[in-house]
Amino acid sequence: MTVNRQWLLARRPTDKAVREDFEYRESEIPDASNLAPGHVLIRNQLFLHAPTMRNWMDPASNSFYPTVGIGNPMLATSAGVIVKSNNPRFAEGQRVTAITAWEDYTILNADVWPVRPVADELSLVEAQGPVGMNALTAYMGVVHVGRPKPGDLAVVSGAAGSTGSIAGQILKILGCRTIGIAGSQDKCDRLVSELGFDVAINYKTQDVEKTLREIAPEGxxxxxxxxxxxxxxxxxxxxxxxxxIVLCGQIAGYNDGVPVPGPRNMMRLIYGSVRAEGFLLGDFEEQIPEGTRQILEWIRAGKMVHREDVRSGFDSLPDTFSDLFTGSNDGTLMVVTDEEARTRP
Amino acid sequence: MTVNRQWLLARRPTDKAVREDFEYRESEIPDASNLAPGHVLIRNQLFLHAPTMRNWMDPASNSFYPTVGIGNPMLATSAGVIVKSNNPRFAEGQRVTAITAWEDYTILNADVWPVRPVADELSLVEAQGPVGMNALTAYMGVVHVGRPKPGDLAVVSGAAGSTGSIAGQILKILGCRTIGIAGSQDKCDRLVSELGFDVAINYKTQDVEKTLREIAPEGxxxxxxxxxxxxxxxxxxxxxxxxxIVLCGQIAGYNDGVPVPGPRNMMRLIYGSVRAEGFLLGDFEEQIPEGTRQILEWIRAGKMVHREDVRSGFDSLPDTFSDLFTGSNDGTLMVVTDEEARTRP
Known part of the structure; x- marks a missing residue:
């Protein structure tokens, strides 16, 4: 490749992100002849689509990461290979997952931005799939933030999604009874037949509050x-x-630019002595090797399944991203821009 | 006394509770000749007014305790003496704090309802004051629920109140910098001069969000x-x-029958990895001796002050209760109906 393909943010979306919110550009491959200390040049080979990226497009979201400026490349969760390094932790040729941008080449300071090595036994698709950002988020949220007890009645919203499907399976492994909430009958069927949820609730056809009261009168x-x-x-x-309550995401509000409010009756949390706790994957950097090892072990033991929806082509990035919000993906949604990303080295 | 004076709930208040919401009645002293197992007859000598009692008057509040029925005696936080007992844990003559009702005599099951012995070295005023329900609530909320770190910047709302004033002083003792929020200049002055808060914010004249941003830019x-x-x-x-965030109370909503909603932007809790946790004093029954001992030690060492506003007379119960919501009390508000309650035995 001699050009650096990029998708820039052209305007701020007011609803779901669409193709027209982005603009295609071909620019020069960034000059890495004189990298600043800590910096690396990454060649991106795979992009993971996560709902939280919608927040990166909107200053009102108070996103943890800086909001993408108009005319700048869209911030992205990616995987690729180090092409040049001035960082002692990363050698040239090292495969990594990172937060880069929708572009072929990215220079960034790997001491500041999240860049993590990929183990030799994994393809990049696997690194961003079963042990990728979404799966590890589920692991940290359940195991380290929530710490459920065996026998707990556990509910997962967005249960058919990339994070929710893993969270539900971990809860089951830890001995909980699990109820998954999803938005179609197909997804609900899959929650029970494939992901081992005890019960599924379709929020598009069922009253969630009332249904929970019926099937879980003990709370x-x-x-x-x-x-x-x-x-x-x-x-x-x-x-x-x-x-x-583990506060993992608020996808209900990602598309309308209006912050999602808390529950209408906070006294419930007081009378119930309820703990509600938010977190980010980045809080648990030290636990990532443990989480990766544990998830791979569960998958190998047949206790957990993971489903990826892997598409191809740099051109498709904006369109596939909007699929995330229409629910037309089937598993963790990724776009491979170098077919090498599908195979182990 | 040969009659059992009572204040009954006459109607459900729609705003602040007022005298007309209650009805005075004189009935017979309840027959304790054949107490059921676990039950005791208590002669009430002191009533503590706590904001949460407003929730006991309103079914919409989802109160932890059952809502008081119209025509029933008003539920109350009290102190008194066991007159008759069919409970091995309580002898006749034992002084106790309890949740009883606005009446001279109450029969209740002490194995189900909170009834706690009062130590010999304390008057009943002291038992419901410095080491009473409100103070212990502050202790459990700070020490066992919140667990602050030395150097934390800590904010207390309702800081001049019975619970908030103790919470602020404990936070200071534990090494936090403390900001108190209250509703008058007098109260704010006292927060700093008497209760040791570093800064006070008057929410009636200052924009709390903006003021915090200025004086606590680090959050x-x-x-x-x-x-x-x-x-x-x-x-x-x-x-x-x-x-x-320790969720101790929601006094903002106690008077209007409308549940108080949560924060408008829950993503703040996610991006901030914030823990918000509710609790009730009753969750920490086992820690009450420890809390009592610790608070008395701090008071004796001159590290903590406690202010009571002790009134007299059974007749005054409804009027003094409404003082709680106009802020015209000065310290923990109690009504003594037997002057014995003011002295140690």
Whole structure:
């Protein structure tokens, strides 16, 4: 490749992100002849689409990462290979996952931005799939933030999604009874048949608050929330004494630029002695090797399944990203821009 | 006494509780000749007024305790003496704090309802004052729920109140910098001069969110919230990474029958990796001796002050209760109906 293909943010979306929010550009490969200390040049080979990227497009979201400026390359969760390094932790040829941008080549300071080595036994698709950002987020949220007890009645919202499907399976492995909430009958069927949830609730056809009251009259002990808003409200109305709510995401609000409010009745959290706790994967940098090892072990033992939806082609990045918000992906959504990303080295 | 004076709930208040919401009645002293197992007859000598009692009057509050029925005696936090007992843990003559009712005599099951012995070295006023329900609530919320770190910037809402004033002093003892929020200049002056807060904010004349941003640009690490609503919102907008919010009360909503909603932007809690946790004093029954001992030690060492506002007379119960919501009390508000309650045995 002699050019650096890029997708720039052309305007701020007001609803779901669409193709027209981005602009294609070909620029020069960044000059890495004189890298500053700590910096690396990465050749991106795979891009993972995560709902939280929508927040990176909107200053009102108070995103943890800086908002993408208009005319700048879209920030992205990616995987690729180090082409040049002035960082002692990364050698040339080292494969990594990182937060880079929708472009072929990125220079960044690997001491500041998250760049993590990929183990030799994994393809880049595997590194961003079963042990990728979403799966590790589920692991940290359940195991280290929520710490459920065996026998807990656990609810997962966005349960068919990339993070929720892993969270639900981990909860099951840890001995919880699991209820998954998803937005179609197909997804609900899969929650039970493939992902081992005990019960699935279709929020598009069922009243979540009422259904929970019927099937879990003793209350919900553990809630892993990817959605927020009405889902959080419905579960809070059914929360058990001493329950835990893991605040993982608020996808309900990612597309309308309006922050998602908390539950309507905070007294529920007081009377229930409920703990609600937010987190980011980055809080658990030290636990990532443990989480990676544990998830791979569960998958190899047949206790966990992971489904990827891997597409191809740099051109398709904006269109595939919007698929994330229409729910037309089937598993963790990735775009491979170098077919090498699919295979182990 | 040959009659059992009572204040019954006459109607459900729609705003602040007033005298007309209650009805005075004289009935017979309850027959304790054949007490069921576990039950005791208590002669009430002192009533503590706590904001949460407003929730006991309103079914919409989802109160932890059952809502008081119309025509029933008003539920109350009290202190008194065991007159008759069919409970091996309580002898006749034992002084206790309890949740009883606005009446001279109460029969209850002491194995189900909270009844706690009062140590010999304390008057009943002291038992419901410096080491009473409100003070112990502050202790459990700070020490066992919140667990602040020395150096934390800690904010307390309702800081001049019975619980908030103790919470602020404990936070200071534990090495935090403390900011108190209260509703008058007098109260704010006292927060600093008497209770040792580093800074006080008057929410009636100052914009809490903006003021916090100016005086605490590094963010709030610890929030002890008695108020909820706008106060919670203002602090959440200034919350620091890895902060803790102790959900102690939501007095903002106790008078209007409308539940107080959570913060408007839950993503703040996610990006901030914030823990928000509710609790009730009753969760920490086992830690009450420790809390009592510790608070008395701090008071004796001159590290903590406690202010009581002790009134007299059974007749005054409804009027003094409404003083709680106009802020015209000066310290923990109690009504003594037997002057014995003021002295040690």
């Amino acid at each position: 919900v002990n553990f809630f892993f929330d990817n959605v927020g808003g009405d889902m959080l409200q419905a579960v809070v109305e059914n929360i058990a004494k001493f329950a835990t | 709030v690490n610890f929030f002890f919230d008695n108020v909820g609503g706008d106060m919670l919102q203002a602090v959440v907008e200034n919350i620091a990474k890895f902060a803790t």
